[in-house]
Amino acid sequence: MRAVWRAARAAVRRRRLQTLVIGLVTLTSTAAIVVALGLVDAASSPFDKAFGEQRGPHVIAAFDPAKVSDGRLTRAARQSGVAATAGPFAQATVELPREAMDFGLGGELTVMGRSEPGGPVDRLDVWAGRWATGPGEVVLNRPSDRTADDLGKKLRVPSGPALTVVGFVFDLSRTADAWVAPGQIAALNPTATQMLFRFTDASSENRLRTHLATVTEELPKNALTGSRSYLTLREQIGSSARAYAPYLLAFGVLGIVVAVLIVANVVSGAVISGFRHIGILKALGFTPGQVVAVYLVMISVPAVLGCALGTVAGNLAARPLLRFAFTGPDAGVFHSSVSLAPWVNVLALTGMPTVCILAALAPSVRAHRLSAARAISAGSAPRAGRALGVQRRLAASRLPRSVSLGLGLPFARPGRSALTLAAVVLGVTTVTFATGLATTMDRLGNAGRDAYQVTVYVGRYDNGKERKPDHDDLELHSLLRSLPDAREVTARANTEARLAGSAEKLMLEARRGDRSQLDSVLTEGRWIRGTGEVVAGSAFLRRNGLRVGDHLRVEKGDRGANVVVVGEFMETNARVVVVDWSTMGSVAPREKPIAYHVKLRDGADQNAYARAAGAADPGLSPSPTGANSVTGTIIGSATALTFLLAVVASLGVFNTAVLNTRDRRRDLGMLKSIGMTPRQVTVMTVASMALLGALGSLLGIPLGMAGHQLVVPRMADAVDITLPSYMTDVWHAPALAGLALAGLVIAVLGAYVPARRAARLTIAEVLHNE
Numbered sequence: 001m002r003a004v005w006r007a008a009r010a011a012v013r014r015r016r017l018q019t020l021v022i023g024l025v026t027l028t029s030t031a032a033i034v035v036a037l038g039l040v041d042a043a044s045s046p047f048d049k050a051f052g053e054q055r056g057p058h059v060i061a062a063f064d065p066a067k068v069s070d071g072r073l074t075r076a077a078r079q080s081g082v083a084a085t086a087g088p089f090a091q092a093t094v095e096l097p098r099e100a101m102d103f104g105l106g107g108e109l110t111v112m113g114r115s116e117p118g119g120p121v122d123r124l125d126v127w128a129g130r131w132a133t134g135p136g137e138v139v140l141n142r143p144s145d146r147t148a149d150d151l152g153k154k155l156r157v158p159s160g161p162a163l164t165v166v167g168f169v170f171d172l173s174r175t176a177d178a179w180v181a182p183g184q185i186a187a188l189n190p191t192a193t194q195m196l197f198r199f200t201d202a203s204s205e206n207r208l209r210t211h212l213a214t215v216t217e218e219l220p221k222n223a224l225t226g227s228r229s230y231l232t233l234r235e236q237i238g239s240s241a242r243a244y245a246p247y248l249l250a251f252g253v254l255g256i257v258v259a260v261l262i263v264a265n266v267v268s269g270a271v272i273s274g275f276r277h278i279g280i281l282k283a284l285g286f287t288p289g290q291v292v293a294v295y296l297v298m299i300s301v302p303a304v305l306g307c308a309l310g311t312v313a314g315n316l317a318a319r320p321l322l323r324f325a326f327t328g329p330d331a332g333v334f335h336s337s338v339s340l341a342p343w344v345n346v347l348a349l350t351g352m353p354t355v356c357i358l359a360a361l362a363p364s365v366r367a368h369r370l371s372a373a374r375a376i377s378a379g380s381a382p383r384a385g386r387a388l389g390v391q392r393r394l395a396a397s398r399l400p401r402s403v404s405l406g407l408g409l410p411f412a413r414p415g416r417s418a419l420t421l422a423a424v425v426l427g428v429t430t431v432t433f434a435t436g437l438a439t440t441m442d443r444l445g446n447a448g449r450d451a452y453q454v455t456v457y458v459g460r461y462d463n464g465k466e467r468k469p470d471h472d473d474l475e476l477h478s479l480l481r482s483l484p485d486a487r488e489v490t491a492r493a494n495t496e497a498r499l500a501g502s503a504e505k506l507m508l509e510a511r512r513g514d515r516s517q518l519d520s521v522l523t524e525g526r527w528i529r530g531t532g533e534v535v536a537g538s539a540f541l542r543r544n545g546l547r548v549g550d551h552l553r554v555e556k557g558d559r560g561a562n563v564v565v566v567g568e569f570m571e572t573n574a575r576v577v578v579v580d581w582s583t584m585g586s587v588a589p590r591e592k593p594i595a596y597h598v599k600l601r602d603g604a605d606q607n608a609y610a611r612a613a614g615a616a617d618p619g620l621s622p623s624p625t626g627a628n629s630v631t632g633t634i635i636g637s638a639t640a641l642t643f644l645l646a647v648v649a650s651l652g653v654f655n656t657a658v659l660n661t662r663d664r665r666r667d668l669g670m671l672k673s674i675g676m677t678p679r680q681v682t683v684m685t686v687a688s689m690a691l692l693g694a695l696g697s698l699l700g701i702p703l704g705m706a707g708h709q710l711v712v713p714r715m716a717d718a719v720d721i722t723l724p725s726y727m728t729d730v731w732h733a734p735a736l737a738g739l740a741l742a743g744l745v746i747a748v749l750g751a752y753v754p755a756r757r758a759a760r761l762t763i764a765e766v767l768h769n770e
């Protein structure tokens with residue numbers, strides 16, 4: 001065994017370039033594998049993973065404390081099918097003043113009395129501060145990607161005591177907006193009792209209803225005042241992850257396949273190129289088994305080292321990439337689920353070395369059967385007969401001789417060329433898919449962005465106090481229109497209403513002014529032309545089973561209006577319905593504009609206009625329009641992933657070019673001896689890989705286009721929107737012409753360095769061993 005180790009170690013030292021290539025390729029491929037598996041894992045039900053880690057409740061139930069006691073609720077929960085419970089907790093609903101908006105809270109606050117954040121159900125993550133344990137203390141529900149600067153501030157409750165914010169928790173299940181100690185909740189006048197249930201079978205809404213009915217069947221009538229299942233919650237807050245999942249899965253699968261192909265190509269090629277060395281070892285007395293062992297050890301040393309370093313690099317790259325990919329309104333929901341699972345590292349550390357050994361085993365076993373003479377012959381004179389016919393046909397063409405010779409080289413090693421071609425095809429597929437995705441997301445992010453450049457909100461909060469504008473509605477409209485560089489001003493009012501015959505809440509939005517359509521992108525129908533017409537978002541129509549042309553009634557209090565849906569626009573918020581100003585007046589006559597959207601003249605400075613608007617009335621809060629974070633996130637992460645896979649594919653080409661020049665050293669020496677210049681050697685080597693690059697583009701572009709057509713509609717369906725045709729029809733002649741160069745770029749980048757190295761070889765150096 002010592003002889004095997006010494007021979008393998010000597011081979012590793014002698015073949016520094018080959019060792020470096022194997023180590024570098026396994027490093028980058030393993031990093032790609034780690035990132036790809038991390039993407040696949042993160043894209044697979046991130047809500048369910050985060051929900052499971054928090055032991056979230058399958059059902060949140062509210063009871064009337066006047067009809068059922070806490071003790072009776074506890075006894076009722078001891079039914080078959082109930083896996084775990086938490087509670088009962090006293091629950092209060094508190095009206096908040098306007099200054100509570102500084103805390104990111106709405107007009108109402110659901111407060112729960114709870115002694116600790118842990119427990120068998122709904123384990124709360126205290127990510128800043130501590131839990132509320134005494135009187136006058138409160139913990140707020142806030143995602144962990146937000147700021148914790150509000151710690152120590154006072155939350156003033158009109159109907160109760162002032163509460164000091166002592167901590168922030170993140171509750172995925174949204175059981176409450178805030179928590180206080182059980183002794184404090186009485187001062188907030190609780191009106192309900194909350195129970196949290198986990199059931200043994202929570203696979204469907206019907207099963208959850210059955211379990212809850214079993215728990216409440218012996219309770220007084222109407223004791224249960226309300227309930228909500230986790231399935232509804234998952235549908236509401238999981239849309240962003242569902243939008244990311246299709247393209248993350250696509251990149252993950254591509255990354256795994258490319259990495260495995262490249263490693264198999266590199267390792268098997270390294271063994272085949274060493275047949276001459278195998279023959280020498282056999283001539284020195286090494287047994288066939290020892291020869292196989294030498295090559296497996298020689299391959300394993302750089303491969304294992306590369307896998308270890310690649311796993312570390314993959315972890316470093318995957319964590320920020322996944323957090324970047326899951327940036328958005330619900331990012332806090334998925335922070336715990338986007339970290340790499342332990343099995344990803346285990347599989348990378350064991351799987352990639354296994355791939356390397358399997359890739360080396362097949363040619364090693366072939367060498368095991370060869371005699372010493374045949375192995376030496378195979379190593380020193382690679383069989384070119386496979387390419388001879390092709391070379392003859394190419395020689396008869398008018399191509400330069402260096403180009404015709406290069407184009408024939410891939411046919412000398414068809415297996416190696418096929419693996420390299422497959423990697424290039426997948427690289428081009430990735431570039432094509434990412435280009436189409438980026439174009440679609442760019443058009444989505446910029447849709448309607450020229451409608452306005454500044455939003456001026458009515459009201460300003462300074463030190464928790466609201467300052468109202470000095471001007472009324474019409475005066476504000478005129479004032480903003482008169483400021484320098486203003487071209488159009490559109491007022492917007494919002495109010496919460498409901499669908500007739502349903503408890504479903506919706507948000508009515510009315511617009512008045514120069515551009516009533518604002519940034520809305522119609523996907524069907526037309527825009528509003530008169531009273532009684534509405535344009536609804538795609539998500540609203542899908543959730544409520546409506547379509548363009550349907551009639552509905554919206555109500556608020558004792559007022560209502562019959563309306564008809566005349567158009568559909570892109571909107572992921574399932575509550576938004578746009579009405580005209582007169583319809584808003586009939587439903588909510590007291591509503592006034594909450595914001596004014598200002599379109600500026602071309603080239604105007606939006607920040608300068610915002611400053612001018614703030615100076616014109618101190619009661620205004622101007623805000624320049626920012627970039628679309630979701631589309632920027634997808635484009636940025638897709639670009640990073642594409643670059644990673646393109647680098648891996650280029651390394652595969654690099655390795656093939658290195659092996660081809662090594663195998664054909666004798667031919668290079670003979671060609672140089674009859675007058676081939678270094679530049680011609682470079683052209684010949686690059687041309688051999690350029691052929692694979694051109695074929696890769698020819699095959700990869702249709703695959704990338706098919707992937708785009710498959711993935712993008714699923715991303716849109718995940719967030720319940722319909723994309724207009726101009727956002728999905730992204731393939732035109734200029735774009736396709738540019739993509740046709742992708743395979744050539746990958747091939748040329750990978751082949752240029754080995755080509756230049758081969759060009760610098762002298763005739764004496766090449767023929768030294770002959």
